[in-house]
Amino acid sequence: MKQTSTLLARSLVRASISLGLGLAVSTAVAQTAPPTQPPAGTMQTAPAGAWTLQRAVDYALEHNLTVRQNQLTAETNSAILRQSKAAQLPTANLNGSQTWNYGRSVNPLTYEFQNQTTRSNNFSGIAQVVLFQGFQLRNTIKRNTLDYQASLGDIEKARNDLSLNVASQFLQLVLSEELVRTNQLKVNSDVQQVERTRKLLKAGSVAESNLLDLQAQQATDELNVITAQNQRDIARLQLTQLMNLDAAGQAAFQVEVPNLPDPDEQAPLSEDPNATYQTALTLLPEIKAADLRVSSAKSTVDIARGGYMPRLSFGASIFSGYSSSPITTFGSDSTARRTTFFVENPATPGSITPLNVVTYQRTQTVTSRGYWDQLNQNLGRQLQFNLNIPILNGLQVRTNVQRSLINVQQAQLNAEQTRLNLRQSIQQAYADAVAAQRKFGAARRQVEAQTTSYRNAEIRFNNGLLNGTEFNITKNNLTAAESTMIQAKYEFIFRRKVLDFYQGKPLTL
Structure with a gap:
């Protein structure tokens, strides 16, 4: 039972x-994915x-x-x-930097060694386009x-x-x-x-x-x-x-x-x-x-x-800079000064002949160019083609x-x-x-x-x-x-x- x-x-x-x-x-x-099961906490109201x-x-x-x-x-x-x-599309970028140098360093504009504190700015704009890349x-x-x-x-x-x-x-x-x-x-x-x-x-x-x-x-x-x-x-x-x-x-x-019809009420499958x-x-x-x-x-x-x-790529760039390092310049000639030297005359042994030498004292000036003047004077441009051939x-x-x-x-x-x-x-x-x-x-x-x-x-x-x-x-x-x-x-x-x-x-x- x-x-x-x-x-x-x-x-x-x-x-x-x-x-x-x-x-x-x-x-x-x-082999399809299992039935979707949304996580709890994000359900919707019916x-x-x-x-x-x-x-x-x-x-x-x-x-x-x-x-x-x-x-x-x-x-x-x-x-x-x-x-x-x-x-x-081409790429284009602008770059700028500001640098402080202390002690002995290289002037970024004159490339001379100097031993002083300087402030410098560098600016550049670079554009590049790929011409061919396989x-x-x-x-x-x-x-x-x-x-x-x-x-x-x-x-x-x-x-x-x-x-x-x-x-x-x-x-x-x-x-x-x-x-x-x-x-x-x-x-x-x-x-x-x-x-x-x-x-x-x-x-x-x-x-x-x-x-x-x-x-x-x-x-x-x-x-x-x-x-x-x-x-x-x-x-x-x-x-x-x-x-x-x-x-x-x-x-x-x-x-x-x-209201679903019974299977025997439908025609047999013929597909x-x-x-x-x-x-x-x-x-x-x-x-x-x-x-x-x-x-x-x-x-x-x-x-x-x-x-x-x-x-193969092509690039172009423009750059300039500024440095606070002073620049030494020389002015025009100033007063002349005559100096007499006595030397032995080689033509007449034992005799002394006076030799007059004139020297000039030039004016030396230490200045620092203006900011915008340096940017204009240091302006540079560059065009460049780059070719890279892979070998190994x-x-x-x-x-x-x-x-x-x-x-x-x-x-x-x-x-x-x-x-x-x-x-x-x-x-x-x-x-x-x-x-x-x-x-x-x-x-x-x-x-x-x-x-x-x-x-x-x-x-x-x-x-x-x-x-x-x-x-x-x-x-x-x-x-x-x-x-x-x-x-x-x-x-x-x-x-x-x-x-x-x-x-x-x-x-x-």
Whole structure:
């Protein structure tokens, strides 16, 4: 009795857990990032009213932090692209300095040694432009453009992943709500059955064990209600976390349960997985982003190969300076002074001849030129071409080229892996959808058969022809069949929505 009475609880728990795992986006979109979990403390307050799937998806796309982080990454790549374009412009800078020299030093303007305290200023303006750099600037712009476009694809991929995650959790919550209602109906039926059996017991029509079995079954079904409510609360919490709602919004959150058709009411799946795959290749942003990163890696190879080529640049500069060191100048001639020297006449030995020498005393002046005068007098200009021809630099360029080629191969493998994951995801979603549709049909037939069996068992039990244990087994079999049917229904709905998503259709219920 104890083992059979817990069958319903176990089956319902397994149904909820298996559907939660089955609806995980990691299965629908293979090897994608885990569901977005915004940190606490930055959640948003939800507007009032019941939530539809489209409203929940739109709100999550607007407030989810992971999507916003991808947007900031794209803005960063945009700034890097602008910087690479600006690198083609000339550079121009102004420099100025003021220096104090103490003791023996070199005059920065006359380059003479001096032993005094001086103050000097130096000013310069320098402009430079790159004329040729192995096309590295052009290829850098090309690469950064591709990286920026790939980051835009990452934003769209993050939005798509979030939409699928929200759809998964939304259906999980709807499933949990239906399980709560189904189990509550079972409890209500148990209450009526226990009350009717209690009356039959008083009339002596049934044994007391029948009443005890029904009371045990009622307790089991009440436990199943609590379990289903817990699953519902967890599903609601996970959905509101994806939407980045605060505590008040989570507490008031309610979904609008859509009217979903049963899988057997729809036509069998006729989509060709290969055709869906070809359509998805042209639509999904992760495919485009992977191809863009392959092209970006090839541009990096071109940048690295530019290191083999010469570099030519042109520069111009203008400079001047001032020094407080005094400058010695000499004026014009002043008074003349005659001096007579007596020397021996070489023509007449022993005789002395007077020699008159005239000397002049010149005026010496120590001055310091004015500030602006020195700047004008010390003004200098320079034009310069710089040519750098690489010959041997420790094989750095060759190593960079080899590493870039390896990165190209890695990017190509990543692109192939992305395509393989997409193909496998579509094939798996199609197989799961077909299996769920077939499973639902079989489960519905099983429910119909179990319902008939349960009604027959109920009549026999009320007439005392069936004991409580056998009656509970029949009831648990019906409950398990209903749980299987509900599980198959929502699994088919989600897998079908995944296939629609790969075909570019909106996620609506």
